Amino acid sequence: MADPATAPPAVAEATGIGKRFGATVALRDAGISVAPGESHALVGRNGAGKSTLVGILTGLQQPDTGTLRFSGEPAPSVGDTDAWRSRVACVYQRSTVIGDLSVAENLFLNRQSPGALRPIRWTALRRRASELLGEYGVDIDPAARARDLTVEQRQFVEIARALSFGARFIILDEPTARLDARGIARLFDKLRDLQRQGVAFLFISHHLQEVYDLCTTVTVYRDARHIVTAPVADLDHDALVEAMTGESAAAPAAGAAPATGRATAATGAPLLDVTGLTLRDAYADVSLEVRAGEVVGLAGATASGNVRLAETLAGLHRADTGRIAVAGREVRASGVPAALAAGVGLVPEDRHHQGLVGSRSVAENATLTVTDQLGPYGTVLPSRTREFAERMIKDLDIRTPGAGTPVSALSGGNQQKVVVARALATDPHVLVAVRPTNGVDVRSKEFLLGRIRKVADDGRAALVVSDELDDLRACDRIVAMFHGRVVAEFGRGWRDEDLVAAMEGVAARPAQERDTEQGEEQEG
Amino acid sequence: MSTTTDVTEPVPAAEAAAAGTPRRVPGGLARFRELSLVPAILVLGVIGFIVSPAFLTSDNLIGVAQQSTELSLLVLAQALILIAGRMDLSLESTIGVAPVIAVWLVLPAAGGRFTGLELLPVWTAIPVCLLVGAVIGAVNGFFILKLRLNGFIVTLGALTMLRGLQIAISEGRSIVELPASFTYLGHASWAGVPAAIWVCALLFAVGGCALAWLRHGRALYAIGGNPEAARTAGIRVDRITWVVLIVGGVLAAFAGVLYSGHYGSISADQGSGWIFQVFAATVIGGVSLNGGRGTLFGALTGVLTLQLVVNVMTLAGVPPLWNQFLNGAIIIVALIISRFASGEKQE
Ligand SMILES: Nc1ncnc2c1ncn2[C@@H]1O[C@H](COP(=O)(O)OP(=O)(O)OP(=O)(O)O)[C@@H](O)[C@H]1O
Numbered sequence: 001m002a003d004p005a006t007a008p009p010a011v012a013e014a015t016g017i018g019k020r021f022g023a024t025v026a027l028r029d030a031g032i033s034v035a036p037g038e039s040h041a042l043v044g045r046n047g048a049g050k051s052t053l054v055g056i057l058t059g060l061q062q063p064d065t066g067t068l069r070f071s072g073e074p075a076p077s078v079g080d081t082d083a084w085r086s087r088v089a090c091v092y093q094r095s096t097v098i099g100d101l102s103v104a105e106n107l108f109l110n111r112q113s114p115g116a117l118r119p120i121r122w123t124a125l126r127r128r129a130s131e132l133l134g135e136y137g138v139d140i141d142p143a144a145r146a147r148d149l150t151v152e153q154r155q156f157v158e159i160a161r162a163l164s165f166g167a168r169f170i171i172l173d174e175p176t177a178r179l180d181a182r183g184i185a186r187l188f189d190k191l192r193d194l195q196r197q198g199v200a201f202l203f204i205s206h207h208l209q210e211v212y213d214l215c216t217t218v219t220v221y222r223d224a225r226h227i228v229t230a231p232v233a234d235l236d237h238d239a240l241v242e243a244m245t246g247e248s249a250a251a252p253a254a255g256a257a258p259a260t261g262r263a264t265a266a267t268g269a270p271l272l273d274v275t276g277l278t279l280r281d282a283y284a285d286v287s288l289e290v291r292a293g294e295v296v297g298l299a300g301a302t303a304s305g306n307v308r309l310a311e312t313l314a315g316l317h318r319a320d321t322g323r324i325a326v327a328g329r330e331v332r333a334s335g336v337p338a339a340l341a342a343g344v345g346l347v348p349e350d351r352h353h354q355g356l357v358g359s360r361s362v363a364e365n366a367t368l369t370v371t372d373q374l375g376p377y378g379t380v381l382p383s384r385t386r387e388f389a390e391r392m393i394k395d396l397d398i399r400t401p402g403a404g405t406p407v408s409a410l411s412g413g414n415q416q417k418v419v420v421a422r423a424l425a426t427d428p429h430v431l432v433a434v435r436p437t438n439g440v441d442v443r444s445k446e447f448l449l450g451r452i453r454k455v456a457d458d459g460r461a462a463l464v465v466s467d468e469l470d471d472l473r474a475c476d477r478i479v480a481m482f483h484g485r486v487v488a489e490f491g492r493g494w495r496d497e498d499l500v501a502a503m504e505g506v507a508a509r510p511a512q513e514r515d516t517e518q519g520e521e522q523e524g
Numbered sequence: 525m526s527t528t529t530d531v532t533e534p535v536p537a538a539e540a541a542a543a544g545t546p547r548r549v550p551g552g553l554a555r556f557r558e559l560s561l562v563p564a565i566l567v568l569g570v571i572g573f574i575v576s577p578a579f580l581t582s583d584n585l586i587g588v589a590q591q592s593t594e595l596s597l598l599v600l601a602q603a604l605i606l607i608a609g610r611m612d613l614s615l616e617s618t619i620g621v622a623p624v625i626a627v628w629l630v631l632p633a634a635g636g637r638f639t640g641l642e643l644l645p646v647w648t649a650i651p652v653c654l655l656v657g658a659v660i661g662a663v664n665g666f667f668i669l670k671l672r673l674n675g676f677i678v679t680l681g682a683l684t685m686l687r688g689l690q691i692a693i694s695e696g697r698s699i700v701e702l703p704a705s706f707t708y709l710g711h712a713s714w715a716g717v718p719a720a721i722w723v724c725a726l727l728f729a730v731g732g733c734a735l736a737w738l739r740h741g742r743a744l745y746a747i748g749g750n751p752e753a754a755r756t757a758g759i760r761v762d763r764i765t766w767v768v769l770i771v772g773g774v775l776a777a778f779a780g781v782l783y784s785g786h787y788g789s790i791s792a793d794q795g796s797g798w799i800f801q802v803f804a805a806t807v808i809g810g811v812s813l814n815g816g817r818g819t820l821f822g823a824l825t826g827v828l829t830l831q832l833v834v835n836v837m838t839l840a841g842v843p844p845l846w847n848q849f850l851n852g853a854i855i856i857v858a859l860i861i862s863r864f865a866s867g868e869k870q871e
């Protein structure tokens with residue numbers, strides 16, 4: 001990078017930032033400084049204040065104390081959105097896609113035409129949109145309504161929009177949480193490209209490996225405070241986790257599969273039995289068995305159909321053919337109530353769209369599926385709701401000021417824990433968890449996976465639907481899907497490469513593979 | 525996922541799988557959603573033709589159009605406000621109170637049956653009327669956006685209050701001595717067609733184009749669809765919503781001008797009870813009560829449908845005592861038709 005003679009001022013510099021929400025202190029005398037062209041990672045546990053800092057750096061929220069400078073100049077005034085836009089672009093943690101508008105319009109919202117009084121040229125706009133999306137290798141019809149997109153496509157719309165402003169400083173708040181491995185690879189290609197052009201990044205992620213892959217400097221926040229800023233090379237994984245948690249990372253190291261020593265696991269009765277299940281355009285002829293005491297991973301990338309299969313089990317779609325049996329009883333009726341009654345609990349893929357009622361309290365959200373247990377004759381007793389919720393909050397280590405706080409006031413990772421809490425609340429025979437640790441910090445991740453293990457240990461069954469190796473490592477057995485079909489099955493002791501290859505549909509087949517006459521190329 | 529993929533060798537099948545997604549939806553059909561009531565209008569036309577030979581005459585059709593003008597302006601206003609995710613119930617009182625205040629300020633203090641204040645020259649009647657509408661919209665906006673009061677109740681209160689104000693000023697009577705400038709637009713004809721129709725068509729065209737092709741117009745959809753997201757995109761949500769409420773008030777006041785001119789007087793219950801029709805027409809026309817969805821053309825077809833039904837019923841000689849029952853029933857039927865013709869859920 002061609003530095004001028006004098007060291008250039010930081011593209012963004014925040015000092016002494018304080019911010020409180022009612023009684024909650026979200027940031028306390030925190031700061032950050034991002035040099036031009038630098039890729040700066042910001043890590044910290046759930047609720048550490050990362051997204052709050054993002055809100056302040058992008059002008060959405062005003063800090064109570066502290067100052068903000070962009071390239072040495074003071075930050076623009078609050079209402080001056082154009083000025084903010086030219087200094088910083090952002091992929092927010094919460095979805096900012098508007099479902100009723102087309103993809104093209106979402107991409108160019110509020111800049112569809114060069115001037116406020118100049119008419120929008122729709123054909124040109126759609127063409128620009130497909131060009132822009134083409135850079136990411138995603139083929140989305142720019143005229144499609146955004147609500148019809150998949151979770152991953154929506155995330156790419158957000159990313160493409162933020163990166164297309166031409167800002168020299170871009171913030172990405174957990175951009176990879178909703179992408180699969182291939183999507184992440186595409187995103188990183190694009191980011192490296194921009195890095196070479198001297199664009200500076202502030203990158204937030206709970207996947208520490210991504211921090212090492214992409215960033216040069218890392219800042220750690222803990223409990224609303226700035227803890228350390230250092231070159232990533234100086235902090236290894238354990239040191240980073242220690243800075244985040246404030247305690248030594250030695251005990252439960254990542255990677256080691258939880259040794260549960262249950263060779264007898266697979267001898268339990270089958271709790272979930274799926275035979276020949278087919279849903280057009282999603283998956284075909286899937287058979288699967290999960291026994292009591294077992295945690296089974298259903299691995300697969302976004303287009304593999306594994307998420308849709310999980311949603312079918314939970315009653316959100318109706319399969320075209322095949323049968324589902326839970327605890328030996330066939331589930332005939334479709335629909336969520338039938339699935340709930342049969343004993344299937346779901347952690348949905350997208351917490352904002354399918355998971356939470358943002359304005360309602362943590363307690364209400366966590367107990368939404370079990371209102372029938374909260375009082376006699378269809379009543380819901382507030383005391384029992386609160387008690388129930390408080391147990392969940394303690395159980396899952398949800399960081400919230402109280403059970404009555406609205407969910408929208410929680411940090412992203414803690415909202416995810418509420419969603420998991422709700423699925424657990426029904427005490428399901430079969431817990432179907434789609435990416436259960438989505439957006440959850442390293443420590444809480446171990447914790448949540450431990451909680452899922454406990455479901456199995458209590459004699460029930462869990463199906464973890466994910467493409468995250470960390471999630472899958474916690475499973476006893478893994479069924480890999482590609483392109484709507486089961487392509488491989490792994491027992492314990494699989495190698496990362498084999499599983500990744502299976503999820504990508506690459507032919508390196510492991511010994512345990514069960515279907516021999518698979519032909520992925522045949523379907524349309 | 526934390527282990528980055530070493531397997532980067534692209535497999536064609538995998539590429540296709542990632543790209544072509546199962547939930548792809550044809551974008552084409554969605555564009556014709558606003559046409560969903562057009563078949564219903566055609567069917568009504570055929571029924572009208574069968575029922576009475578008088579239906580398909582230009583006099584009758586122009587009459588229907590003229591009668592639609594005032595309602596359609598309220599619908600235009602309400603549609604804009606609904607698309608931006610708000611509601612304004614007070615429009616039906618604005619249509620009455622704005623003309624009354626304007627006329628009160630300009631009419632002579634002595635002589636006529638209704639005594640004004642004579643504060644302003646007579647030619648200002650229309651500008652003052654529109655200004656009153658703007659002020660009403662601005663005050664509603666102040667309560668809703670600055671004080672963050674509930675918009676439904678604020679405008680419900682305004683509805684009652686403004687109706688009361690009109691009755692107090694006009695002493696509960698109709699005002700018949702209106703300035704000529706004030707009544708001109710309501711009863712003039714240009715090229716054989718009432719001026720009100722021209723003006724309405726123009727306003728709808730301008731509004732429709734603004735919603736379709738201007739950034740600030742598109743901003744209404746963004747605000748109604750997801751205000752948080754609109755804000756992060758740099759849209760000035762509150763300012764634009766406020767402007768929309770003001771425009772709504774002005775349109776309602778203008779509807780008052782046309783109505784008064786059309787009938788030559790300002791009646792004490794001008795517009796009273798219309799808000800139900802306004803909402804019905806707007807929703808039948810495909811505008812969502814939750815904001816972010818709908819077009820002005822759709823809303824216009826909603827108004828025309830309702831007016832045509834009334835006209836056909838009159839021509840068919842339906843006893844007037846049944847009118848109210850049929851009106852309500854027809855709104856529900858029309859709602860069902862538009863629900864299934866467009867395939868859109870009316871949440
Ligand atoms: N709008 C709000 N109202 C009240 N409290 C809030 C609000 N937004 C954030 N908080 C609180 O501020 C704290 C910091 O939240 P923040 O979203 O910044 O965390 P985070 O570091 O981004 O966490 P995560 O990794 O889970 O996304 C949390 O305790 C949260 O409950």
Ligand SMILES: [Mg+2]
Nearest residue numbers: 051093411412
């Ligand atoms: Mg966050």
